[in-house]
Amino acid sequence: MVIDNRSPLPDVVTAGAGAGVSQGPRPGAGEVLRIDDLHVTVHDGAATAVRGISLRVQAGEIVGLVGESGSGKTLTCRAALGVLPPGCAIEQGTVSFAGHDVTALSQRDWERVHGSHMGAVFQDPASYLNPTITVGHQLTEVLRVKRRLARRAARRRATELFGAVGLREPERVFHQIPAELSGGMLQRVMIAIAVSCDPQLLVADEPTTALDVTIQAEVIELLRQLRDQRGMAVLFVSHDLALITELCDRVVVFYAGEVVESGPAAEITERPRHPYTQALLRVASVGDFGRRELEVIAGQPPQVGANIAGCRFAERCPVAVPACRTGSIPSVAVGDEHDVRCLRAEDARNVDQLVAR
Amino acid sequence: MTTTARRRPRAQRGLAQRGPAQPRQRPARPRSVLRLPSVRVALVILAAVAILTAFGSALAPQNPLTINANALFQGPGAHHLLGTDYLGRDVLSRLMAGTRLSVLTALEAVGIGLVLGAVPGVATVFLGRWFDFVANRITDALMTLPYIFFAVAVTAALGNNLAHAMIAVGILLAPFFFRVTRAATLEHARAQYVEAAELLGASKLHIIRVHVLRKVLPNIAVTTASMTAAALLAVSFLTFLGIGVQPPAPTWGGILSSDLDYLSQAPWAPFIPGALIAITVGALNALADAFRDRSSAGSLVTADPVTRAVIHTNSSLESADGDRQSQSVA
């Protein structure tokens, strides 16, 4: 079950990427999020789960973080939001939001940032909503606290927001408790709450993984709409590469706590340079509805926080050379805003020939 | 109402060697319950009580029955470590000798309660709705009876015998065992692995034996500890009232009762048997609490701490209601 490097990437992928994006970043806007050389330790410093992550999100841009579970993408998001779980800490590196360093921000200052500048949506909306209070009330609560709206104004705004996120009969939904709403509707409520105070950045951690595919499509459209209307940047995390390339302007590929490749979505899908990215593309259900071989990636990712000399993907890599296993692998630019952390990146374009040799 | 069914969230897992996530994080607990100081103290106390139960009479420094008219109501001293009672008998020896009767009858009651309560408790989940209905109503009825009056009535009918009275207490302990066991069994009997076993053609007995029993035993153990404490109190109370006591045989409650009669002469006296009862009951309850806390910490083996912390950052593994439509099997 080794990756067949001789088979070309499906054409569908190439055609798909980028075509769904209707608007790029707004011109003249600044950088909303900047992460430099981030290292996050877990369990009170016992292991380093995230190593040297750097990424940037421009205003109005949708950036996708893709990788398997344990690859560090969720931890990175949480570090950016300032909500690392207990036992985890930023050991090194900086996180800047709209030019301000928020790496060591106090709890109180984070409270000012959350909601008004950064919003978040997570995978299981039901567990982030109070099951005993109507969703309308939960939204007005946010509006009244953050925006200091009076009760009636908050209610009007909340109903507007519910409508804006595509909920039918927003008046009716206002008075319903979470148990009365389906997963898709709850996720829309979460999105409404998250964007209610016009944040500059929306962090979405696997928001559609639990939803049916038709609802997922609607939620993705909604996110795109919100970005178009409000110029809001989105940091979208998923393990579904097909989804990421569909929605995002730029893609950042995570593996075992590192960024192995990042670049525009079209670039990543047409000219992936890192062997892992190439493997992901082959394995992902990229829409070939004819009978075909289902590909797998041999081997398993390393234990979280394992100390590995050299490239962390070397063990599973079909084109690894001895140099890959010693020393740290730098991230090199291979195109316009396209970076790869791979010694063979320049050659990766010809990887088909390499393996054939 | 709009439909609420929704697809279970996918876990984000690869073929990595990781354990499952604990969706609800719990603070770290001592690995073994034996490490808790409260448990160690409790076990020491109960060990002492057990030894006294077995060898109390032999270990007593003096004959608990010897009357000494010259040494009435003596306070704690060199010869009588806990003093003497209204007949000059050594209090310490009486307490030690009295342990056996009190503890054994308490255990008798608990044993009866366990058998009459726990066995139907497990069975009722598997024997159908009618059996369950009847069992529950019997339980309700038994729970309304005050045990003292029931015990007194039994002794009136069967004779002033402590053993008989404790049978009555045992019968009245059964409902508690029944309820706890039934609740625990219900929880485990509806598990999906039980359905899987059913699909393999398993009989109910097989399911109970393989999947359910091991999981409800902790609950039964906890209940046993607390019910033993309750039974001990019941014994003390009954002997305090004079039921089933054949003087001059010492019992804890009996000693307490006679001490109260002579409170003006020896005001310190009731505290001694009282303390003994309280300490033993307290030790049993502490044990019960510790076991209950440990068994509620979950039975899945947790992954190594690093991965646990990382996986905790991922969203919850299971939605709260899960596959509701598939669970509500008629």
Next chain:
Amino acid sequence: MPTLASTPPLLAVESVDVVLGRGWRARKVLSHVDLQIWPGEIVGLVGETGSGKTTLARTVVGLVNPRRGRVVFDGLPISALRRRARRAARRRGHVQLVFQDPLRSLDPDLTVADIVGEGLRIRGERDREELRGRVLDALEKVGLDATVLARTPGQISGGQRQRVSIARALAVGPRLLICDEPVSALDASSRNYVLRLLDELRNSLGLPIVIISHDLSSLAGIADRVVVLYGGRIVEDGPVGRVFAAPRHPYTALLMASAPSVRHDQPFSLHQLRRSDADPAPPDGPDACVFAARCPFTADACAQQPPLAAVEGRWSVACHRREEWMALAQDRNR
């Protein structure tokens, strides 16, 4: 895998209605479901949450009793069996179900060896050597070896748990395997691995497999037939290649158009397949087509639930407008 039209199906679900819940809470979860499975084929059962696909699986194996209709396996109406007869039939191990979540369907206190061997022990197999041999055999079929025997479910990975779950079903030699979302909880690579495994099982054992899934394109890799469920009814049932190339039911087309990254070579865009406010109100009422409320192509005829009718060969669709809706969709704005 082509089957002769004259071969009787191994499994026949005949006009099954299933109602869950009691009293005022009762809901009709499946209506008039007709399904046949022939030996050696892999059938993909597709539907959203609430479509009834899990209930259908549970009905087939007897965890749920149909209100109407019956389930016939190899000529024997298994839905009518009760208690002892049912247990005896189950011990013969004809139909096995692999549950969706192995964390819940594997007893956390038992070892893998106990779990996989449970079915054999229930049948009365006592010989340790024999048991061990057959357990290892089943584990080998799913790509696991003796190293996992002594581990509990909590000590192995998610992908391995799923495979143990499959091994448990295989150990009793079933003649039909139903897998409820066997790969939803796995990442893409493990997903493909398990699906290939199922394909190999079908090829080596001739074992027909029903795979319940929401992921259409992975079904395309191994399924022969696809059955689409909506609102408790089968709306389309046909050979996977033909259905995916040109679906005849608007819901099937919607599913395909919604799948990420595929949209752009789909004949229809999402907007063409979804209702908009400009569309006329759909007929509603208890007898209307289940999909009418979401369908942009409704006509008066849709006030009556369309029957599942053959369009060609083994392909059937439940749609009054099965010939016209495609042209209508073309005319809509992309």
